[in-house]
Amino acid sequence: MILIDGKKIAAEIRDELKKEISELKKKKNLVPGLTVILIGDLAPSQIYVRMKEKAAIEVGLKSEIIKFPKDIDEKIVLDKIDELNNDSLISGILVQLPLPKHIDKKKVIERISPLKDVDGFHPVNVGNLSSGYKSIIPCTPLGCYLLIKKYEQNLNGKKAVVIGRSNLNGKPMTQLLLRENCTVTITHSKTKDLKAECSEADIIVAAAGIPELVRGDWVKKDAIVIDVGINKTDKGIVGDVAFDEVSKFAKALTPVPGGVGPMTIACLLKNTVECFKNLLK
Ligand code: NAD
Numbered sequence: 001m002i003l004i005d006g007k008k009i010a011a012e013i014r015d016e017l018k019k020e021i022s023e024l025k026k027k028k029n030l031v032p033g034l035t036v037i038l039i040g041d042l043a044p045s046q047i048y049v050r051m052k053e054k055a056a057i058e059v060g061l062k063s064e065i066i067k068f069p070k071d072i073d074e075k076i077v078l079d080k081i082d083e084l085n086n087d088s089l090i091s092g093i094l095v096q097l098p099l100p101k102h103i104d105k106k107k108v109i110e111r112i113s114p115l116k117d118v119d120g121f122h123p124v125n126v127g128n129l130s131s132g133y134k135s136i137i138p139c140t141p142l143g144c145y146l147l148i149k150k151y152e153q154n155l156n157g158k159k160a161v162v163i164g165r166s167n168l169n170g171k172p173m174t175q176l177l178l179r180e181n182c183t184v185t186i187t188h189s190k191t192k193d194l195k196a197e198c199s200e201a202d203i204i205v206a207a208a209g210i211p212e213l214v215r216g217d218w219v220k221k222d223a224i225v226i227d228v229g230i231n232k233t234d235k236g237i238v239g240d241v242a243f244d245e246v247s248k249f250a251k252a253l254t255p256v257p258g259g260v261g262p263m264t265i266a267c268l269l270k271n272t273v274e275c276f277k278n279l280l281k
Helices: 006-028 043-059 074-085 105-111 123-131 139-151 170-179 194-198 260-280
Strands: 033-039 062-068 092-095 159-163 183-187 203-206 224-227 231-233 236-238
Touching (some): 033 074, 043 260, 062 074, 092 260, 183 194
Parallel strands (some): 033 062, 033 092, 203 224
């Protein structure tokens, strides 16, 4: 079984970005800038934002975190996004989710210019991805896609099962696999027989948020299994895949941690550079 080393592959992506950013600096005398808006004091959000900032600085991006208290007026946030949209030194804007209840997530996502939407959540980017046009692709599914492609270049006609249909993971993942000519089944909480669906799959991407949902006897020999899940349990952080069982069957499998997680951050940096280059055009 191949243990897909997301940490290593993410480090390779970051190294390439580092070189590209330094070239851009030499040629254009400009550095891509990522601004993250953090509202409230949720501990996981604070950790994620700090990790993003550290990674951004390491590759040579400019990085800024704008913090608002959890009771901030929605209008102040929207006005700040307008200001950042109009600031030519900012290439990427990210509003850390989840948001406090009184702030409308849809309004916030739609306010970010699609050209600076490093998360790829704006309806223009979502529509472009599903229409097969160039778009900014959400970081986690992009990371999963790059991991799959590393081990299987030709996905033509492969059977893929995506577990979960969230806008963040399952839906964009489905579009990426379709784009590669996979036959994709997207499953969700109302799917009748998930085991039967998975047992046909050449590729499984699990993003349900249920600890060790995918069992060893669900997985075809030689399947590639990508585990997106991050679940806190009594025995620590586990994925959506029962790692010990599935590793006996799968051809390749991502660990948790050290699989998809590092790729998400690397792809955020990649998207920031992509937005920067698109804005220069
Ligand atoms: P979500 O709660 O928005 O969506 C979960 C999806 O799973 C839903 O579409 C639901 O219908 C489906 N689902 C629930 N039970 C199911 C079942 N029994 N069978 C099939 N589908 C089922 O979650 P999300 O935001 O997409 O996140 C999913 C997981 O991925 C979470 O564990 C989250 O922490 C993790 N995550 C990891 C990264 C990373 O970088 N590795 C990034 C984002 C999210």
